[in-house]
Amino acid sequence: MDSFHYESVGLPSPSETVGKVITCKAAVAWSPGEPLVIEEIKVDPPQKMEVRIKILYTSICHTDLSAWQGENERQRSFPRILGHEASGVIESVGEEVEDLKRGDHVVPIFTGECGECAYCKSDKTNLCEKFRVNPFRSVMVSDGKTRFSTKEGKPIFHFLNTSTFTEYTVLDSACVVKIDSDAPLKKMTLLSCGVSTGVGAVWNTAKVQSGSTVAIFGLGAVGLAVAEAARGRGASKIIGVDINPNKFIKGKAMGITDFINPKEVVDVRLHQKIREMTGGGGVDYSFECVGNLDVLREAFSSTHDGWGLTVILGIHASPTLFPLHPMELFDGRRIVGTIFGDFKGKSQLPLLAHDCMCGKVNLDEFITHELPFEKINDAFRLLVDGKSLRCLIHL
Template sequence: MDAVDHISFESTDTAGKSITCKAAVARGPGQPLVIEDVQVAPPQKMEVRLKILFTSICHTDLSAWKGENEAQRAYPRILGHEAAGIVESVGEGVEDIKKGDRVIPIFHGECGNCTCCRSRKTNLCQKFGVNPLKSVMVNDGKTRFSTKDGSPIFHFLNTSTFSEYTVVDSACVVKIDPEAPLEKMSLLSCGVSTGVGAAWNVANVQPGSSVAIFGLGAVGLAVAEGARVRGASKIIGVDINPTKFAKGKVVGITEFINPEELEVPVHEKIGAITEGGVDYSFECAGNLEVLREAFLSTHMGWGLTVLLGIHPSPMLLPLHPMELFDGRQIVGSIFGGFRGKTQLPDLAEQCMCGTLNLDEFITHQLPFDKINEALQLLVDGKSLRCLLHF
């Protein structure tokens, strides 16, 4: 039995009414998040209002909180995009989700109707794809959050999960098995899906292959978990934080490289221990110099580099066009190539049956009002995911 078993909306019908609840509001870049009462309006057409039970902090939240990207500087704002909860009410036209369903919100939606959603070649969605510029709802260009005096509070990445209640487009809500443990399922909103999917869907890692992962945060370790499940024989983890290595061994990393301990470039070291380079490399650090090392660490002729890190810098790719004639390839990955609404329920099932181990990714747990402590744990590199519960 988890927290959801104690939640019922039957006795207090809040459908169609505004709800007052606690939220962590970002008032400015780098400022401590403020726990305050906010008003959450009812869902409009094709929207869903969720009661968030668990949420965690991702590096994308951290970057937005710092104000590292101009596109992410709408304030006041409710951040957060990794979470799990239960449906409180639905708006007009929502048919696939109902009150009481267990769900996870996703920042990268799937409308099912646009040109991209109708194509089997991509997981992009033209209407509800990730967009850091977006700070209001698609339906009417307004927010569903406000202060006590009615001033708007802006949305973030289609989700805004640092709030006890949130309103999201139905395209960004995934219904999962009612028996699924929601505290673990929250990880599928971003980090684990992004990493595992990069290994499975984007790179299509093959049994017996070699892999190098640059950056061993939650996403990088999820790549390792995905590569392990796929049967990769050599999984090399690259990070300057040696504390990440112990956790890496648990998820399948076989060798570790700390660039600060080398006298040669990382790609030369990897080339020496893999007979010319790995089959697949994954850049999870959001650093252009690291991206170049990841690219050069793959084997000429067939090496594939998957770009996962967020790069706020205006600098362009550190590659010369002629280097692509060596047969190496580079590709970006959004949400691990997963189509959220149609494919995440199956991923959740695989987690429930033990194919993937989610326990290793939750390193800390705190009550929601300790969110600034959780933020600092991530800043200090001491946590992968700190699970916050209401």
């Protein structure tokens, strides 16, 4: 088994790395907004209930972008290794890790599943009491320390339970999902965050039914994953809303039937335009994938009186509260948020991976660019300029 992985993914022999500090390359964010610096770092061995992974592929989403830009004061722990969408193989495991072993093909997840707490045992939530997503945590759960350091010994902080912009990373085992070894690791990278969140919002949170009408606000990777899943569920009308007209071409290939550029809607409010397009009633489901309160307001107002459901997927960093009067909920419209598409990561993500392999979700359309690790700053620029959905980084 070890020789197989050595030949196929470059996994070192156990005698070279297991139980030892690994020196490798990482893209380090030293301060907000400054280009990432690729340099040699040290990665400690995994401790109890931890796993060390050799990252093969990683990608960038807007959450990485927001953290890099330092949009939230409480997130400003630097130097830091960002990244949370990735795939790779396990190099070594810490004590008491029983469900994972060296050589397993895995994807990291930013919101973990310990399997033991009351939350994990409940079918009402996918949150975990101990390992749920926490954007402000920058150290390991077990001892409050980092597993990364510079060659001089200066600590480098973690990000979103994952930190994937590095050749090797250390995660809590609750945040590592084993997938079928036959699954293409390049594509499986997308399941760490964006695609799973969008697909799960349709399948698990909204439970979109055949013949339903849907409006998607924001056609990034998450929004287009919503479209792909809604098409698969037989939605009769899928309205895509975005100010970037280039997104419409990609959206059509992923199931969107109608498009709206808000900049071109001048005579009526956006939600009124959507109601007109659906016979006056509004859509059955709206999905807000932007993280903007004004957009969220329009998404909520665009749903059908009596049963409309709005699902929030965008990250709202602003402290400003949502302008909603409680009496508006008496009209039957509902609003709910979703984390990771309500998937329980370790127990349910392997099933999603299988569905993707069977063609139920087309992952190919999401990978718009591929670059080597050394050009990771170019990948950030592609996202900032709205030119990429997912740029896959090869390590």
